[in-house]
Amino acid sequence: MAEKLAPEKRHEFLHNGQKVFEWDQTLEEVNMYIDLPPNVQSKKLFYCKIQSKHVEVGIKGNPPYLNHDLTSPVKTGSSFWTIEDDIMHIMLQKRDKGQTWSSPIAGQSQLDPYATDLEQKRLMLERFQEENPGFDFSQAQFTGNCPDPRTFMGGIRSD
Structure with a gap:
């Protein structure tokens, strides 16, 4: 059931009309996906430096491809990056x-x-699912304003 609440598609991060990377998010993480240039022989030349509020990505010996502040702070000890099939995946x-x-x-x-x-x-539904295992919230809809997923006081009330 939880899979139904996962991101359905990635968002594109564009600069001057060109895709820089794709990204998605869950309650706990933000994932960035960067297509690597095909002409770099060794994947060991790529690097990614993740700081609490900053990310830097590039090829060693060259100016960084990305060198930006993040929208919000991340846990550096739990964040990481990998390369697979010519895509750098950064999990924040x-x-x-x-x-x-x-x-x-x-x-x-x-x-x-x-x-x-x-x-x-979508994140609020993911939170409902996490806090109420066994219930299927995949078809739930909100009317009016959606509560903030980070401050929602969990559980179902029966008033």
């Missing part, structure tokens, strides 16, 4: 579980308000 562990990010990079290429609202609703 959110410091504030449930916080809805409108973009991984602070102030740039943010989701529009409608897409941000859809993300917040």
Whole structure:
């Protein structure tokens, strides 16, 4: 059931109309996916430096490909990066579980308000699912404003 609440598609981070990377998020993490250039012989030349509020990605000996502040702080000890099939996957562990990010990079290429609202609703449903195992919230809908997934006081009430 929880799989139904996972991100259905990745968002594109664009700069001057070109895709820089794709990204998605869950309650606990933000994932970035960077297509690596095919002409680099050794994948060991790539690097990624993850700091609490900053990420830097590049090829050793060259200016960084990405060198930006993050939208929100991350847990550096739980964040990591890997390369598989010519894609660098950066997994950023959110410091504030449930916080809805409108973009991984602070102030740039943010989701529009409608897409941000859809993300917040999906994360809220993910939180309901996590706090109430055995219930299927995949078809649930919100009317009005969706509660903030990071401050929601869990559990189902029967008042």
